[in-house]
Amino acid sequence: xxxxxEQRIARLAQHWDTSTRPVAADxxxxxxxxxxxxxxxxxxxxxxxxPQAIPARRWIWMAAAASIVALVxxxxxxxxxxSNGSISSAPAESTVPxxxxxxxxxxxxxxVEERPTTVSDVMAQAxxxxxxLQSFRATATVRTTQRxxxxxxxxxxxxxxxxxxxxxxxxGSLWMHGDLSLWGSYDASTGMSRGAFLAADGTTQYQEIxxxxxxxxxxxxxxxYDPVMRFDAVQDTVVEVVDRQLGRPAWRLTASFAYGTPEDxxxxxxxxxxxxxxxxxxxxxYGRTSINNGIEDVTEAKISDLQVDVDLPAEFPGAFPxxxxxxxxxxxxxxxxxxxxxxxxxxxxxxxxPAQGDAEQRIVLSSSDGVWGDQAIPVTNFQVTVQxxxxxxxxxxxxxxxxxxxxxxxxxxxxxxVDGALCRSQDGVTCTDTPDSAIxxxxxxxxxxxxxxxxxxxxxGPVRYVIMAQTADDALATxxxxx
Amino acid sequence: xxxxxxxSYRDFEAFVAAAEQRLRRALVASYGPAIxxxxxxxxxxxxxxxxxxxxxxxxPVGYLYRVGQTASARYLSIGSSEAYxxxxxxxxxxxxxxxxxxxGRLSVQQRSAVVLVHGxxxxxxxxxxxxxxxxxxxxxxxxxxMGRLRGELEVSHGH
Numbered sequence: 001x002x003x004x005x006e007q008r009i010a011r012l013a014q015h016w017d018t019s020t021r022p023v024a025a026d027x028x029x030x031x032x033x034x035x036x037x038x039x040x041x042x043x044x045x046x047x048x049x050x051p052q053a054i055p056a057r058r059w060i061w062m063a064a065a066a067s068i069v070a071l072v073x074x075x076x077x078x079x080x081x082x083s084n085g086s087i088s089s090a091p092a093e094s095t096v097p098x099x100x101x102x103x104x105x106x107x108x109x110x111x112v113e114e115r116p117t118t119v120s121d122v123m124a125q126a127x128x129x130x131x132x133l134q135s136f137r138a139t140a141t142v143r144t145t146q147r148x149x150x151x152x153x154x155x156x157x158x159x160x161x162x163x164x165x166x167x168x169x170x171x172g173s174l175w176m177h178g179d180l181s182l183w184g185s186y187d188a189s190t191g192m193s194r195g196a197f198l199a200a201d202g203t204t205q206y207q208e209i210x211x212x213x214x215x216x217x218x219x220x221x222x223x224x225y226d227p228v229m230r231f232d233a234v235q236d237t238v239v240e241v242v243d244r245q246l247g248r249p250a251w252r253l254t255a256s257f258a259y260g261t262p263e264d265x266x267x268x269x270x271x272x273x274x275x276x277x278x279x280x281x282x283x284x285x286y287g288r289t290s291i292n293n294g295i296e297d298v299t300e301a302k303i304s305d306l307q308v309d310v311d312l313p314a315e316f317p318g319a320f321p322x323x324x325x326x327x328x329x330x331x332x333x334x335x336x337x338x339x340x341x342x343x344x345x346x347x348x349x350x351x352x353x354p355a356q357g358d359a360e361q362r363i364v365l366s367s368s369d370g371v372w373g374d375q376a377i378p379v380t381n382f383q384v385t386v387q388x389x390x391x392x393x394x395x396x397x398x399x400x401x402x403x404x405x406x407x408x409x410x411x412x413x414x415x416x417x418v419d420g421a422l423c424r425s426q427d428g429v430t431c432t433d434t435p436d437s438a439i440x441x442x443x444x445x446x447x448x449x450x451x452x453x454x455x456x457x458x459x460x461g462p463v464r465y466v467i468m469a470q471t472a473d474d475a476l477a478t479x480x481x482x483x
Numbered sequence: 484x485x486x487x488x489x490x491s492y493r494d495f496e497a498f499v500a501a502a503e504q505r506l507r508r509a510l511v512a513s514y515g516p517a518i519x520x521x522x523x524x525x526x527x528x529x530x531x532x533x534x535x536x537x538x539x540x541x542x543p544v545g546y547l548y549r550v551g552q553t554a555s556a557r558y559l560s561i562g563s564s565e566a567y568x569x570x571x572x573x574x575x576x577x578x579x580x581x582x583x584x585x586x587g588r589l590s591v592q593q594r595s596a597v598v599l600v601h602g603x604x605x606x607x608x609x610x611x612x613x614x615x616x617x618x619x620x621x622x623x624x625x626x627x628x629m630g631r632l633r634g635e636l637e638v639s640h641g642h
Contacts, residue, residue, distance in 0.1 A: 013602025025499040028527035450501035
């Protein structure tokens with residue numbers, strides 16, 4: 001349920017959205033970029049992982065991150081050159097173990113000996129491993145600290161370390177217990193999260209939250225990061241082969257960026273490190289160091305004692321004792337697991353869906369009240385999320401529309417209701433669409449659509465489809481499979 | 484205009500149609516409507532000038548967001564010492580000056596995460612893609628930003 005603050009932010013963003021005129025391609029072409037002839041990398045300034053002369057304009061505070069950069073430089077095996085985005089190989093590592101330590105894991109997938117040279121290579125190989133993985137259990141350790149970079153002794157927030165055992169299934173269901181809770185769970189079949197916690201006074205408190213469409217909140221609390229890699233957004237990434245992690249080979253990706261000037265109070269730098277177990281494809285260690293407004297935030301999270309293809313414990317999803325006082329919250333309408341038929345009925349109007357293939361399909365419908373357009377017309381936003389899952393690899397389709405709330409007049413002259421949902425219209429009858437289509441087959445063929453990387457966006461009247469997959473080819477193939 | 488030029492022309496049109504709204508929303512969320520839009524124009528101008536280079540990127544919107552950040556720094560240094568100008572003359576914000584001021588006191592990352600997720604209804608994953616950071620980082624900025632925002636707005640309401 002949205003709070004008042006969130007609703008105010010939504011109204012403000014809606015106002016900004018409609019009060020800032022869209023930028024047309026012609027306008028962009030006709031105006032020289034303010035960046036001029038400068039190389040964007042020298043201005044946006046990623047923390048370069050190669051030992052080269054640092055431009056004089058590089059910022060003083062970057063020295064604070066020098067130790068991190070030095071570490072990256074020392075271990076980098078393959079470096080992405082920021083100047084042209086190409087990949088060049090550095091001298092090979094000594095030896096990459098090819099067998100797993102038997103006491104650390106039950107993984108039997110043979111280790112691939114070829115070395116990845118790009119993030120895409122790592123992602124492709126990890127995706128193969130993740131698609132075969134059904135579940136895992138591990139001990140998660142998360143350490144966070146915050147301090148002033150101007151005064152090493154000035155601790156802004158005391159160090160915090162939590163240790164939790166976590167069992168995570170490919171469908172998103174999870175079970176955890178440890179420092180954060182006596183027990184906690186998320187049930188992907190009900191959208192319900194439950195937990196029992198020890199209060200400061202020694203009493204046990206119980207909580208139940210309904211309406212969560214995914215496990216991101218409890219997972220990030222317990223683990224500190226998402227263990228399944230999605231690196232398309234990461235720029236300037238260093239790939240290296242690490243000798244051993246969990247007693248066996250791993251890849252490590254280091255991504256860094258920074259912007260701002262010393263005078264800019266919003267100056268920011270960040271280094272993130274992901275260590276990926278080659279056998280399971282899971283991120284088994286994650287580190288982030290960021291500096292903002294003179295404060296350094298450090299998060300170090302890792303999993304150990306990894307076991308794969310395990311079952312949830314018998315006590316999942318957890319039960320409350322008779323008579324227990326349970327703090328219940330959440331949106332009862334926030335989650336409904338549906339069949340294609342019931343999803344279509346409850347969404348109303350046309351609902352096209354992608355081919356399921358061999359993947360497991362999970363369809364979730366959620367709804368929430370909001371506003372639409374410049375005139376902030378009250379609407380109910382309906383969203384159907386279709387997940388097609390193979391192991392821990394998921395592609396998703398999000399179908400959404402804004403339905404005019406009963407009794408609400410349409411105060412926006414540029415809006416029209418088609419099939420019960422609002423859209424922009426030039427003729428007052430039909431939704432205004434762009435003529436181009438990236439989709440060539442299936443039920444969305446010829447519908448207005450565009451592709452950008454691994455995201456395909458399409459519209460069908462007032463209904464919007466967003467298709468996301470691990471690769472651009474897979475996203476387009478999924479977009480071409482609708483019926 | 485040769486065939487290749489025409490193809491680039493059409494490709495760029497399609498790219499702007501697909502990417503402009505997300506890019507503009509992100510930069511407006513970060514720097515307010517006035518500078519945010521100018522930064523969007525600059526980022527897309529840069530995209531046109533470096534079209535060949537941009538086409539080779541896996542996720543160009545995240546990169547162009549960084550370009551827009553660079554452009555915004557130029558505007559900020561020219562016109563204002565404030566990182567987040569509350570330009571009420573250009574952005575009346577529908578009677579929400581208190582909220583705009585509170586947003587302005589957040590870090591740019593917190594503000595961007597808050598506005599994209601709660602204002603533009605992006606998922607945390609979508610916001611991470613646009614901002615070029617990880618989902619966990621978005622989540623952290625979101626939690627801290629909302630916590631601070633709620634605190635400030637509740638305090639101001641209480642007085």
